[in-house]
Amino acid sequence: GSLQTxxxxxxxxxxxxxxxxxSEESPxxxxxxxxxxxxxxxxxxAHRHTxxxxxxxPDLPRVTDLGGGLDATVILGELDGVRSPGTIHTPLVGADLTLREGTEVRLPVEPHFxxxxxxxxGLTEVDGVRLEPGSMxxxxTDRRELPLRAVTDGSVLLLGGEPFEEELVMWWNFIGRSGEEIAQARNDWEKGTRFGEVHGYDGARLHAPQLPVTPLKPRGRVR
Structure with a gap:
């Protein structure tokens, strides 16, 4: 029921x-x-069936001139005492950091994140590692601050949160806890049940690909 630019x-x-x-469309x-x-x-x-x-x-909170050359837009969670209005279900943070050329700062972070x-x-050094655009x-964990240095004007996305210990199955656009859940989700999607319908989209409805022959197994952050 939402339509938003x-x-x-x-x-x-x-x-x-x-x-x-x-659906997602560019104007x-x-x-x-x-x-x-x-x-x-x-x-x-506890929240996945909500x-x-x-x-x-539209108006995300900002942290300005942090460390003499770093501005941050807080997307989710909290940074430097500033909190985003976005709803979260686990402790995490997402922030858009803009750095001016020559800036060197040690950004405070949560050690358990x-x-x-x-x-x-731009070009940025993060903890001594030089990163080009597109690099992650x-x-x-176990950090209390993060060294940042701007080689040129640039921007980076800071992502963090408490380590997620639950095992997941992620396939196509579905996330579950088992291969059986994914198979049921695909079946519901193809039948047009449970997921609802997008009205007004100028295009055909996507069909899910066939499930792989090999079983889909849950995986966690520990390999």
Whole structure:
């Protein structure tokens, strides 16, 4: 039941819960290419059958001039005492960091969180590792601060949260706890039940691919 244009520096937050349908379209007058990030966050078992929902937050909180050259837009969770209005179901953080050339800062972080940094533009050194646009650096846990240095003007996405210990099966657009759950989700999708319908989309409804012959097994963060 939602229809929303999401513009730069805004958050569109969809919680799929028990099941949801959605479509994504660029405005016809917009250029063919977009620059943005789409993040998937697994719901813990206690919340994964919740009612589907959508939130739009056009005015995200900001942390300005942190460390003399770093500005942050807090997408989800909390950073430097500033909290996003977006709903979360596990402790986590997502922040869009903009750094001016020459900035060197040690960003305070939560030691029990697991972190990664995705470079979106410019050249940045994260914990001494130089990252080019499109590169992601996994940082693990047990940190109280994160060294950042901007080689040029640039921006990075800081992602973090408490390590997610539950095992998951992720296949196509479905997430479950077993191969049987995924098979049921595919069956419900193809029959047009449970997931609902998107009205007004200018295009055909997607069909799920065939399930693989090999069993889908749950996996966790420990390999």
């Amino acid at each position: 999401v513009r730069p520096r805004e958050l569109g937050l969809m919680t799929s819960g028990r099941a949801i349908s959605h 016809r007058e917009h250029a063919r290419l977009l620059h943005g990030a789409q993040l998937w966050v697994a719901l813990p078992d 009612e589907p929902a959508f939130e739009h937050h 697991e972190y990664a940094v995705l470079t979106m533009s 650096l996994y940082l693990g």
